[in-house]
Amino acid sequence: MKDPTIELVPCPNCGTENEIFTDENSVLCESCGKIVLRSQDPSCIDWCKYAKECIGEEKYKELKGGK
Numbered sequence: 001m002k003d004p005t006i007e008l009v010p011c012p013n014c015g016t017e018n019e020i021f022t023d024e025n026s027v028l029c030e031s032c033g034k035i036v037l038r039s040q041d042p043s044c045i046d047w048c049k050y051a052k053e054c055i056g057e058e059k060y061k062e063l064k065g066g067k
């Protein structure tokens with residue numbers, strides 16, 4: 001997996017810009033505490049049969065929502 005980068009994502013509740021790393025799915029808003037989700041395009045984790053071996057089972061489960 002490439003080195004994560006930071007994306008600025010506005011909170012849907014209050015509009016505050018929040019920093020989310022590209023290897024994260026969500027963060028809590030710095031201002032209001034609500035969950036801010038990062039929009040996610042399909043990645044190699046979604047289609048590569050070696051993804052679990054590549055990034056490790058724990059990280060794979062975290063990114064795939066426990067699957």
